[in-house]
Amino acid sequence: MLKNLKIGAKFNLLLLLVFIVSVLVSGAALSNVLQQKAQNEVTSQGFILMQTMNAVRNYTQKQINPLLAARLETETTFISETVPAYSASQVFTNFRANPEYQNFLYKEATLNPTNLRDKADIFETQLVEQFRKDSNKKQLVGFRTLPEGQVFYVARPLQIQEQSCLRCHSTPEQAPKSQLITYGSTNGFGWQLNEIVAAQIISVPSTEIFNNAHRSWLLIMGILVTIFVILGLLINFLIKKTVIQRIKRIEKTAQKVSTGDMSVDFTETSSDEIGGLAAAFNRMKFSLKIAMDMINEQGE
Structure with missing residues (x-):
């Protein structure tokens, strides 16, 4: 069949073949580059927010808690601002007040939390269990579909590393009275030193970023x-x-x-x-x- 084609037709056929191959190869390469760029962008956002929340936690643990710890026994309600997890969550809530960041999520997903707001769901529980099984694992990343859309998550283990943390989480008898009044004596106890009790999770919406890449x-x-x-x-x-x-x-x-x-x-x-x-x-x-x-x- 090709023998019967004229030179112009053969040339156009060859040119079309080169065109199709070039478009397919360049399209695939470009898609990989843009997808990787989009993933790097959401990863970078997740890491920055994680470091910010850790800075808030550290500030609360080192400076706020020592100032208010004595009042936990005398106040009629628990002073939540002394808890690093609470401070980080509140700062992130203020961060999400900006419509541009309303789909960003932060949670310290805990297996046995004092505040049931921090209770880990099935997926988050699996992350915590992975950290518990492999103590050398310092970070998990991936994608997850939520009602807000597809999100990229960064998860890190939260381990009890200071004896002072057990004041509120070892036994109800050692817990501050204001904590028992506010949260009761059922949840958030039995934690052990060096135990991984939670996963610190930052979720960055990725749908729009990947749509922009597309x-x-x-x-x-x-x-x-x-x-x-x-x-x-x-x-x-x-x-x-x-x-x-x-x-x-x-x-x-x-x-x-x-x-x-x-x-x-x-x-x-x-x-x-x-x-x-x-x-x-x-x-x-x-x-x-x-x-x-x-x-x-x-x-x-």
């Missing part, structure tokens, strides 16, 4: 396709003008010569390969004319 991919691919089409049309036009039309002229002249018309010449002013072909045909025509004249003379 839109960028479509835009860039549209530009590339347009450039390929324009280049294809331009190359096709140049090939037609510089090759195909000149070959067609040589073909028409050769047809006339083959019918005995020796008055025509293979006119080519260019010195390229096609010009050389035309010159060779002219020499062949001249030799053929001489041979025919000799035959005619001998016939007479």
